[in-house]
Amino acid sequence: MSRRFSSLKDDPKSKLQQEIVSKSAWKIKLAASISAIAFLLFLLNFSSGNRETPSVNSPTNAYGTQPLVLKEGDPYIRALMRTISASEANDRRPYSIIYGGDHVSDLSNHPNRCVPILVGPNIGNCSTAAGRYQMINTTWDEKAKRYHPRPSGFMFWKSYSFEPEYQDAVVYAWLKDPQAWGVDISELLRQGKINQVLKRLSGTWTSLGYGIEDNSMSSKLPTIYKKMLREELRQAH
Incomplete structure (x- = not known):
């Protein structure tokens, strides 16, 4: 089994497939991180929108x-x-x-x-x-x-x-x-x-x-x- 693993490792096609898989996994992780950050920002914005906005020094209405x-x-x-x-x-x-x-x-x-x-x-x-x-x-x-x-x-x-x-x-x-x-x-x-x-x-x-x-x-x-x-x-x- 070790010989088969070794031969696959040395195969250029196998290396290319591994790189594709690695890049795909990285993209998935990045997308998940961005989604998580966006969701947190949404929650923060929603929370602040439901609080009475401090108006001292930044009024918008009379x-x-x-x-x-x-x-x-x-x-x-x-x-x-x-x-x-x-x-x-x-x-x-x-x-x-x-x-x-x-x-x-x-x-x-x-x-x-x-x-x-x-x-x-x-x-x-x-x-x-x-x-x-x-x-x-x-x-x-x-x-x-x-x-x-x-x-x-x-x-x-x-x-x-x-x-x-x-x-x-x-x-x-x-x-x-x-x-x-x-x-x-x-x-x-x-x-x-x-x-x-x-x-x-x-x-x-x-x-x-x-x-x-x-x-x-x-x-x-x-x-x-x-x-x-x-x-x-x-x-x-």
Whole structure:
């Protein structure tokens, strides 16, 4: 038997057949590997498609323009608040969203979760931005001390609820305060100077345009503001 095996091994036709079989087996393995990879990619894509897509920093729809929880106030400032959230926290549940797109259930205080920044000029750092207006924890603490309508605690031990109504209340009072911005924001809005207002606020909310951290909604904000203002003026009458 060994002689027959030896003679077949030395036969050129036999070698050719072996090479053909070997190449065919390799092609089958390659095709199977490609199919397996394609299937895994399909599963990943299907899975992500059934999750709520993180909208912070990459919004595609104006979910963030939904009505405020705050029920009263200057319609011009209210429209501006809805415009800010259109690019900062463009989500169906903007009040509970944190940087990166996840949601938190406990809003008794600012979530204060430092999420790694993966894109943009601040890559490598982390952000505690949270809520409809994506306020970082230090900004929230500073502004809540000044504008929060119902702080809890005693003496120097204060806490500031981050519930939706208080997010709105703090940002509303902040935007209404001329000393905070060096100008009367409400008056500028009444004069139709929305671009000037957005530029002034862009140092605080970096997605409002002017090249800091623009996103897909930044260029649409003046138009969004006009639509929000029409809604707010209609509701005010």
